Amino acid sequence: MPTPTERADEYWSAVFRVEPAVLRRPGVHTTFVDDPSAGIYVLRIGDTVRVRAREALRGQVDGLLGELSVEDALEPERWRSALQSLDPLILGPAAHFVAGDVRRPAVEEARPNAKEVQRMAARIPAEEVEESGVLERDVEHFGSWADGDLVAVSALAPWVGGRTDVGLLVAPAFRGRGLGEQVAAVALTVATQRAGLARWRCREDNAASMRLAARLGLHPYGRNLGIRV
Structure with missing residues (x-):
């Protein structure tokens, strides 16, 4: 294998x-x-x-x-x-980063609908939303709520073996509380259980996401630039 x-x-x-x-x-x-x-x-x-x-x-x-x-x-x-x-x-x-076997404690799967994700994303800078990939087509979402509002969402987008590309977006006011780690762990666990593989990407200047990747046990793979002209 x-x-x-x-x-x-x-x-x-x-x-x-x-x-x-x-x-x-x-x-x-x-x-x-x-x-x-x-x-x-x-x-x-x-x-x-x-x-x-x-x-x-x-x-x-x-x-x-x-x-x-x-x-x-x-x-x-x-x-x-x-x-x-x-x-x-x-x-x-x-x-x-890539992972093949993520078995970390995680909250129960909870799936927001598309309108909830869009409402949350509308309150966050567009560049952060685009980097997260949570509004891409054909993605599967997992979320966390506070006072009835979606405040953290992870997404699984198509990649190798199915939906195995993990994205994450957390509302600025709720960062640093572990919510991102919870919903990311759900997405990673689902991807690796289904396909034996997951991928995680984050900006290198996003120190919190880089630390989160390490805590989740992901393995460094490479680095990239994307350039639109």
Whole structure:
């Protein structure tokens, strides 16, 4: 049975159109796709950086990567400067974690409806909501309430093996109370019980989420930037 890391490697090999055996070849590598909607995705795994971009951006990307090392490939300002004429929106850097067997005490599963999630999200900065993924299509939600209002929600979105990509959003006034850990543990447990795998992503400047990943026993996998142009 493949490990969670091996299953994640298979996924990213397909994204970057390379064989799993060479996915982690050291250095900076590019994949260009004929997809007019694609932006730029930069993934670092150990000493390897993989960049996926649409073909129309080849000139800008190749020009920048000729100057980038593995160590600075995830520096947002380098990309912002090189792509200035395209008005890029840069998300990250974010950290990726994977898990294969989460068995932590958690509150009972409680599922908010879509309207509750939308009402909660409307009171939180849009960038935080987008990073969490809780408003993406085809997601499964788990929640926690206070005084009748939804204040913490985790989401399972499609990834390897089914809905295994975990997102989390907590209302600012209720952070630091353990509610995020409770609903995240529910989502992680459901994903790993069903598929033997879960993925967790969070911004590296979100210290609370980084600490939460460690408390939940998740294993570091890689880092990324997402760039929209």
